[in-house]
Amino acid sequence: MLETLSRLIPSDFPMIRRGRPDTLQVNLGYRCNQQCLHCHVNAGPTRKEVMAPAIVDTVLACLEKTGIPALDLTGGAPELNPAFRRLVIEACTLGCRVLDRCNLTVLEEPDQVDLAEFLAEQQVEVIASLPCYLAGNVDAQRGEGVYHKSIRVLKQLNALGYGQEHSGLTLTLVYNPGGAHLPPDQARLEADYRRELADRHGIRFTRLFTLTNMPIARFGSALLSRGEFDDYMRLLKSAMCPANLDGLMCRSLVSVDWQGRVYDCDFNQMLDLPMVAGDRREIYLADLSAVDLEDQPVVVADHCYGCTAGQGSSCGGALN
Numbered sequence: 001m002l003e004t005l006s007r008l009i010p011s012d013f014p015m016i017r018r019g020r021p022d023t024l025q026v027n028l029g030y031r032c033n034q035q036c037l038h039c040h041v042n043a044g045p046t047r048k049e050v051m052a053p054a055i056v057d058t059v060l061a062c063l064e065k066t067g068i069p070a071l072d073l074t075g076g077a078p079e080l081n082p083a084f085r086r087l088v089i090e091a092c093t094l095g096c097r098v099l100d101r102c103n104l105t106v107l108e109e110p111d112q113v114d115l116a117e118f119l120a121e122q123q124v125e126v127i128a129s130l131p132c133y134l135a136g137n138v139d140a141q142r143g144e145g146v147y148h149k150s151i152r153v154l155k156q157l158n159a160l161g162y163g164q165e166h167s168g169l170t171l172t173l174v175y176n177p178g179g180a181h182l183p184p185d186q187a188r189l190e191a192d193y194r195r196e197l198a199d200r201h202g203i204r205f206t207r208l209f210t211l212t213n214m215p216i217a218r219f220g221s222a223l224l225s226r227g228e229f230d231d232y233m234r235l236l237k238s239a240m241c242p243a244n245l246d247g248l249m250c251r252s253l254v255s256v257d258w259q260g261r262v263y264d265c266d267f268n269q270m271l272d273l274p275m276v277a278g279d280r281r282e283i284y285l286a287d288l289s290a291v292d293l294e295d296q297p298v299v300v301a302d303h304c305y306g307c308t309a310g311q312g313s314s315c316g317g318a319l320n
Contacts, residue, residue, distance in 0.1 A: 004220035005271050007229065008301040016245055016298045018264070023253045025072040025266060025315065026051070026059055028081035030258065033106050034142055047076065051258040056083040058260055058285050060090050065289035068254070072315065074101040074266065079115055092122050099125045101315075103142075104150040116153070120160040125170040127209070128154070131178065133196040141178050154203045163205040171204075174317075176211045180223060180232040182239060182310045183210035186318040209317030212236075212306045217270050236305035244312035247319040250298045260285040264298045266315075267306075273299045 029050035063071060071091045078084055078100060091098050100119060107115050119126060130150055132138050138147035154163075154171075161167035173193060177183055190208035197203040213219050215232055223229040254275075255263040262283040263269040274282050277296045312319025 004216050004224065004229065004303075005273075005301070007233075008215070008271070008303050011300055011302045011304070013300040013302060013304045014242075014245060016248060016251065016300065018293050018296045018298060019251045020294055021066070021068050021252055021254050023070040023072050023249075024059070024063060024066075024068045024256065025074060025253050026078075026256045027074050027258055027266060027269065028056075028076065028078040028084060028087075030076045031080050032076040032103065033080070033109055034077075034103055034146065049258050050081055051083070051260075053083050055258075055260045055285070056081075056087050059087065059256070060094070062285050062288050063091060063094055063096055069095075070097040070099065072099045072101070072253070077103055077106040079106050079112060080109075085118060088118075088122050088124060092124075097125065098122065099127055101127045102129070104128050104130065104153040105146055107153045107156065108149055116156050116160055120157075120162065120169055123168060125172070126157060126162060127172045127174060128157075129174045129176075130154075131174075131176050133193050133200070137178055151201050151203070154197075154205070155201065158202075158204055163203075170206045172207050172209055173205050174209045174211060176213055180213070180228050180235070182235070183212060183313070183318070186210040186311060207317075209315075210311070210313070211315075211317070212309060212313035214267050214303050214306045216267060216303050233302060233305070236309045237302075239309035240305055241308055241310065241312060241320065244308040244319045247312060247314070248298075248304075248307055249314035249316065250307075253315065254288065254293070256285050262288060267303055268299055268301075271301065271303070273301065275299065 030047035031050060032044055035044035088098055106112055131141050135147035157171055162169040163171035175183060175189060189210060193208050215223055223232050250264040255266045255269050257269050262275045262285060264275050276299060277283060277291050277293055283291060307313050
C-alpha cells in the first residue's frame with residue numbers, strides 16, 4: 001500500500017486549538033467483516049489488532065474520571081471486539097450517551113444474531129454506513145451483496161423502533177462519495193435517501209451524515225496508484241471554507257486507538273500523528289484525566305482540508 005503522509009506534511013493548514021472534550025471516540029480494533037475501498041482504517045477480516053480487556057477497563061475509568069458525556073465506538077467493526085457489550089452496558093450505567101458506528105452487515109454474522117436487540121435494549125445510537133440508496137453503487141464500494149444485507153438489517157432495526165418517530169432510538173445513515181469528489185449537499189441528499197429508501201424498501205431513518213473521503217490509507221493509496229492524489233488535494237484546498245474551522249470535531253473529540261494511545265481525531269490516528277499536550281510527546285488514555293486539553297493546539301496536516309472543504313465534514317456529518 002502506498003503511504004500518503006509524506007505528501008501531507010509540511011502543511012499550511014491553519015492552527016486550531018482544542019476546546020472542552022465532549023466525546024471519547026474509541027477504536028476497538030481493526031478487524032471487520034468487510035473490506036471497503038474508502039476505508040481510512042484499512043480494516044478487514046484478516047486484521048488482528050483488537051483492544052484488550054484491560055484497556056477497555058481504562059476506557060470506563062476515563063469516562064468516570066473525566067465526565068466526558070459521549071462514548072463513540074468505532075473500528076473496524078467495533079461489535080467484533082469480545083468486550084463490546086460489556087463496555088456498552090457499563091458506559092450506559094455511567095450515564096454516557098453511547099454511539100455505535102456500524103457497517104450493518106455485522107448484524108448478520110453468526111455470532112451476532114441478537115446484536116440488534118441488544119443495541120435497542122441499551123438505547124445505543126446506531127450510525128450506519130450506507131454510501132448510496134442504490135445497490136450497484138454500494139456493492140461497488142463495499143463488496144458484492146452488501147447492499148441487500150444492509151437493507152435486511154435496516155428493516156430489522158426499524159422493526160425494533162430505530163428511526164421511528166418518538167421511539168428514542170436514533171438511526172443515522174452515513175454517505176461517502178464513491179470517488180475523488182466532494183459529497184453533495186447533505187440536506188438535499190437526505191431528502192433523496194428518505195424518498196428512495198421509503199419507496200423501495202419502506203425504510204425509515206433519523207438523519208443522514210455526509211462524509212468526505214480522506215486522502216489517507218486505502219483511499220489515499222488508490223488515489224496515488226491512479227495518479228489522482230494531487231488533483232484531489234487541489235480540490236480539497238480550493239473548496240476550503242474558513243467558517244468550518246470553528247466546528248471541527250478535533251476541537252471537542254478525543255480519539256483513542258486499540259492500544260490506548262490518544263489522538264486529536266481518528267484520521268490522525270491512522271497517520272500515526274499522536275496528540276501533543278503541554279510537554280508530553282505521547283499521551284495514553286490512562287493519563288487523560290490528568291491532562292488539561294483546553295486551548296492545546298491540534299496536530300494538523302494537509303488531510304485536514306478534507307474536513308473544511310465545501311460543507312465541511314466530521315464524524316457528525318456536514319458542518320454547514
